[in-house]
Amino acid sequence: MTFLDTLFWFLSIAMLLSGVGVIASRSPVTSAMFLVMLFVFMAGLFALLEAFFLAAIQVLVYAGAVMVLFLFVIMLLDVRASQQRRVKLLAVFGGVAVAGALAWELILILQQPVRPLAGSDTNLHGGLEAVVKPLFANYMLPFEVTALLLLVAMVGVVLLSKRDME
């Protein structure tokens, strides 16, 4: 096992354990922190693939921004109420079903032979251009449409939250 292999196994196992931590921990704040750890280990896996840009963005956006907002909301809520949650039967069945479907999908995918990526001729090192070029050249319209959609959603949220003030 080489150094990189060790690192891969370490990151993968740590990521899975963090995932277990997210669903197993009682306190929502602890859950959120496990999720942050999960993101960090995932970023590590990206970095192992030499996709530094993706790794950095993963941490910057998910761990650095989204999860902070999550934590913010959790902090402002009453934590005790959510700590006393009870296991619901329907939720368990639903969860198991989704997990099973996901596992089945994964097995199907892994049985396929590994195909090279669409733009495999581009230099993947760092991956900045590999990410940005298609986004701004081939898929310009969907990209902008998504941006517009997000903007509309944001305006909607602002409008909704402002309504009680009147």
Place this chain on the structure above:
Amino acid sequence: MLVQRPKLTFWERLYLPQVLQGLWQTLSHIPRKKFTRQYPEEKPPLYGKYRGAPELVRDPDGRVKCVACQLCEFVCPPKAIRVVPGFRKEGASDASVEKEPSDFIINMNRCIFCGFCEEVCPEEAIFLLRDFSVSGYSREEMQFHKDKLLELGGVREDKIQKWKNK
């Protein structure tokens, strides 16, 4: 007289000029002479008639000037002084004075250094001298008795010598 509320100019509303002026102000203080005093090495100058700790004095002949009239005990606002009156020795050179304190206690924990004792003393026997760092490890230690007070007070010049010719 109405105090003028300044109208800020455009630049001042951008925060910068005042911040820069302030920065220059603080910077110009760096090379200036320092105002603080390095206390234990450098003693502070005591101006005027400084009111330090109250102490008892002797006249140039070595006589305890206090005649135990208890006026200071009476006037002391925090009741820090206690005088135990006694008699002078029969046949001594100062026997004509008749009384002297057999003990004179100042509770330095209570003393507020107001100087009333010195002001009312009809014998010029008690003075607030220049001791400003009165300290001790216990409450008992802060009860200054006659001997200690006399030792601290020392000898004081006496121009009038009230008891010399009586």
Place this chain on the structure above:
Amino acid sequence: MATEHQIELMESAARAQEAGDELRGERMIINMGPQHPSTHGVLRLVLELDGEEIINVWPDIGFLHRGDEKLAENMTWTQFIPYTDRLDYLAPLANNVAYAYAVEKLLGLEVPPRCQYIRVVCAELARISSHLLGIGTFGMDVGAITVFLYTFKEREKIYDLCECLCGARFTTSYTRIGGLANDMPPEFLPMLRKFLAELPATIAEVDTLLTRNKIFLDRTRDIGVLTKEQAVDFGITGPILRATGIEWDLRKAHPYGGYEKFDFDVPVGSVGDCYDRYLCRMEEMRQSIRIIQQAIDNMPGGAWNAPEAKIVLPEKKAVLTKMEELIHHFINVTEGLNAPSGEVYFSAENPKGELGFYIVSRGGGTPHRLKIRAPSFVNLQALPVMAKGHMISDLVAILASLDFVMGECDR
């Protein structure tokens, strides 16, 4: 001012309301003080917050209560002087002066002009000292810590002056009924002149750091506004009243102690916010410099004690050599000066506002009842009105601009 019980009631009322409409978000009850860096002493504020916005403030006072008014009933008129030092302990000289004039009013006694002038110097020095501290801590509370150090440097010089004048830096106990503890020492005037020459530079420094600084303006303009009507209703005095635009200064309105002989202006504000209070204090310091300058330029000579053997202690030399003076001396100290029976109220314009002494005398050497009207106590009442709707950061600025002293408030 709320009692412990009332505060508890209000807290539970707030909790009930909170439970009533959960959608409006949680309210937070937070204790500010008695140990908090910006409550300037031992003031406790119970704040009800919605986020950072203040819904309600309940000041809880009394942590520094020493019973000064009761103590006064058990001591002679003169013995109470050291206790006045400890009222507004940032301007002890002014308290001494006010108390002395109050007792003299009861006695119907006029002090000689030299005494009056020295007392004016004392009161104005105390005003400068108090305002320097007020502005310094104001700067510090909005985050400009260096201002505090600059003004404290100047206060240190005032303390040196106090030390030179009366022998103590802090607890001055300088005045006596009918006079002063001692005359000005010869080295005092040169020191004072030097100080007056140096002070404008420091005021200018504070000016540079704060007056036109946009950050400071943002923090203080239109914060804690008190209208003229509110100020009058609350009985607010001093710079806080004048900042609302009412020109009421006891030195001008009811001149005492020779203030009518001095030429000075009374600064008034226009809005009544924290910034106006700051500006008024700055201007009052400049005016105090003017007053002191006039006082030392026209300092009369002669006696500095009223020639009343039954009120003022006789000269020490006479006590040591003459029988009659010795007897007066003893009677004066042990029985106290023999005040007539009656009731008087005297108030002086102190740095914080109107410091009044209401004296009920039944004759004899001690007051029957001595009521102190402390400006800080009265001014602090307006806090809940001023703070409502502002944020915690504003509350700090408002507290600093009120410039209260708990020693005086709790007495």
Place this chain on the structure above:
Amino acid sequence: MEFVVITMAKIAVMLGVLLTVVAYTVWLERKVCAWMQDRVGPNRVGPFGLLQPLADGLKMMLKEDVLPRHITDKALYTLGPLMAMVPALVTAGAIPWGSQLPLFGRQIQCVVANLNAAVLVVFATSSFAVYGIVLAGWASNSKYPFLGGVRSSAQMISYEVCLALSVVPVFMQIGSLSLCHMVEYQTHHTWMIFMPWQWPSFLIFIISAFAETNRTPFDLPEAEQELVAGYNTEYSSMKFSMFFLGEYAAMFVMSAMMVTLFFGGWSLPFAPFNRPATTLWIGLAHVAIFLAKILVFLFLYIWIRWTIPRVRYDQLMALGWKIFIPLTIVNIVFVGIVLALWGGR
């Protein structure tokens, strides 16, 4: 394996230098503020108080670690200070401290990790510091720290956006996200600060950096006159000093970013300091130049702290969202136009 050994050595040296500089920044802060206030500052421990950081550190370690009884989540309470300190230390690894050191017959790069997305890594890692403060505020289970934590998370999230957007024009000009390329570009051309169209970027960056590191005039989370000590009210001993170290390390990293992005990193605009070092001495001189430039910015941090008042929380948020973010976007467009017309590259 050699790579691992060299990297480990680099990390050790970097941490050593970083922590020393951080410790002496505290000393500098106390000394400079004292001078500005006509005081002397620390002068008892060692000559000019130079051993003060050691004494402080020792004191902090020997102090009792008080764990208030109302703290229920001890793990998160402990994690807080760690999360506040570690990211700042990690970030320093992505910044080029010098050109290279010819040592033992090898050319050793003066950067722990020469990443091609270094800037993003720096922002990503430093964005973790907010967790430290949020967790500390929340886990303290006390009201003042909680308010501090809430204030701080909102503040840091807002200003991270400004911070990242404000440097976009710099990358537009260089066409790389690597900090090593940044310095290289500036040695070939001129420092970014000498290009007038980059001035707005610099101004926004430096102000956002002040907000991001919670320094005056934006030191709201710990505004001692309002929130006692904000998020670190309940902390003591080493945990408290970790917050302290974290704050100063973050200052160091932000200063380093300013130096690298706008002031030519380790270079000076004349030979032999404008090209990678060939001898050990010049290599060390580069590191010294880099540290000297950082020192200037650290001084600026301190200088500003002891001069101006603090803004209010809502004013800070308004400044960030209503002024700086639109301004950065306008700035990106503006620099884009400038570069398109006059050809920046």
